[in-house]
Amino acid sequence: MNHHHTPLFQTLKQFNNTSPTSFHVPGHKNGLLFPTYAREFFDSILKLDMTELPGLDDLHAPTEAIAEAENLAADFFQADHTFFLVGGSTAGNLAMILATCNGGDKVIVQRNSHKSVMNGLELSGARPVFIAPEYDREVDRYISPSQDTLRKALHEHPDAKAVVLTYPDYFGKTYAIKEMIDAVHAYHMPVLVDEAHGVHFSVGDSFPPSALDLGADVVVQSAHKMAPAMTMASFLHMKSRLLSKDRIAHYLQMIQSSSPSYPLMASLDIARAFLAIMKTEEIDNIIYSASMVREILQASDHWRILSTDDPLKITLHMKNGIAAKDIADLFEKQNIYPELVTHNQILFIHGLTPFRNFHKLKKAVQNVGDQLKNQDNRATIEITKLFTQDIQELTLDYQEMNQLNDKQFSFHEAIGHIAAEAVIPYPPGIPVILKGEKITGPHIEIIETLVERGVKIQQRDPGIRIYT
Ligand SMILES: Cc1ncc(COP(=O)(O)O)c(C=O)c1O
Structure with missing residues (x-):
């Protein structure tokens, strides 16, 4: 197939060239109606912002340009x-x-798992059997579940309908997922993989393999996270003898807008072409550039750089109990914005393009170091008690939860009760407490530690809602 071809983008461009007259939505009328102060920024994108006109296909029943773009x-x-x-x-x-x-x-x-997985479980009314991740001392955080935990869960719950895994994690860490996929397939169960952070894994051997190549049945990737695609533009890939494509299509048309954005879809077409035609020398240059960025960032006594499987993910791990948020603030004051800050780590993502501003970065690292010279050491914090059971089911199922009333409690009053909402530090968006889970003292200690260290928790009100 010709991967230079971008059928959806080309179709939109050609349509725009015919100077079409709009008696249809969207209301900006191909960009005619738009406030002048914003035109400069929106003009060219509005030209692509079409609707399901003849020849432009339909995401929910594609047969033309969208089908061609999806096939590519x-x-x-x-x-x-x-x-x-x-x-x-x-x-x-x-x-x-x-x-x-x-x-x-x-x-x-x-x-x-990310909160979208948890929300999927709740919407489906399924009964999750959670498998706990292992704590990895080297990277000082939870990573993936072990093979043994998965095998035990499969043995105890052979009637499960699927296994849902995340690969890689936010920080680019992978694991031996192939063995896990094979173990799950031995039970004739499909493996669903949230590969939100791995869209670039298919460009070659400089990156770990995609779970799709390793036998996963469904793999979801956020193209917008690492490829040149617009925010929200993502892929769902299937390669399965166990699952029906029609069921996925059915639920996608329920979940997604009936007026999906053409600029977003065209950006997926472009992102695929971009990844597909990358040359080895280009990839090598990018990897080299990432190694240079890594070298600059490691020039500090206040943190160390963690090992990673994805060479584009650079994680700073704080030493001496320094709050990562304080360091991230110092970078941000110099107009350098990392992706993610936890209580003790900062993630920098190198793009799929060589970095250009080494001088600015070097200076920023020096400035951060200078400002930290007189900083007192603080106690380092260990968050190793979060997932204490290797296999865990919720205390209540989602149907039971729907019948109950709930009430707002302070975190301390809530200990011993069942959570009526999840508590989610964001990013990374992985719940510390799940809806339907019994709240424990260690949960609250961890939340307090995260808040004290400046980690944002997604919450409408202080405290937590519990079932009464
Ligand atoms: C592991 C993981 N899965 C899923 C998502 C959701 O991705 P999106 O923002 O494309 O909806 C994220 C977002 O950060 C994530 O980190």
Whole structure:
């Protein structure tokens, strides 16, 4: 297939060249109606912001340019079928779970999954069997579940309908997922993988393999996180003898807008072409550039750089109990914005393009160091007690939860009660407490530590809602 070809983008461009007269939505009328102060920024994108006109196809029943663009993506990613997503990996995660599990079905799920996975479980009414991740002392955080935990869960719950895993983690850490996929397939269960952070894994051997190449049945990727695609533009790939493409399509048309954004979809077409035609020398230059950035960032006594499987992810791990948020603030004051800050780590993501501003970065690292000279050491904090059971089911199922009333409590009053809402530090968006989980003292200690260290928790009110 010709991966230089971008059928959806080309179709939109050609349509625009015919100077069409709009008696249809969207209301900006191909960009005619738009406030002048914003025109400069929106003009060119509004020209692509079309609707389902003749020849422009329909995301929910594609037969023309969108179908062609999805087929090219499937070819590049080596999927049997690829769906374009305009609602982020969030939409893909919801659809893959809804398409696989009915109310009351068991599903084995990695406990440190993104909230979209947890929301998919709740929407489907499935009964999750959570498998806890291992704590990795080297990178000082929870990573993936062990093979043994997965095998134990499969042995105890052979009637589960699917296994949901995350690969890689936010920081680019992978694991031996192939063995896990094989173990799950031995039970004739499908493996659904949230690969939100791995869209670039298919460009070659400089990166770890995609879970799709390792046998996963469904793989969801946020194209917008690492490829040149617009925010929310994502892929859902399928390669499965166990699952039906029609069920995924059915749930995607329920979850996603009936007016999906053409600029987003065109950016997926462009992102696929970009990844597919990358040359080895270009990739090598990028990897080299990332190694230079890593070298600059490691020039400090206040943190160390963690090892990673994805060479584009650079994680600073704080020493001497320094709050990562304080360091991130110092970088941000110099107009350098990392991706993610936890209580003790900062993630910098190198793009799929060589970095250009080494001088600015070097100076910023020096400035941060200078400002930290007189900083007192603080106690380092260990968050190793978060997932204490290797296999865990919720105390209440989602149907039972729906029948109950709930009330706002302070975190301390809530200990021993069942959470009526999740508590989610964001990013990374992995719940510390799950809806339906019994709240423990260590949960609250961890939340207080995170808040004290400046980590943002997604919450409407202080405290937590519990079931009464
Ligand atoms: C592991 C993981 N899965 C899914 C998502 C959701 O992705 P999106 O923002 O594309 O909806 C994220 C977002 O950060 C994530 O980190």
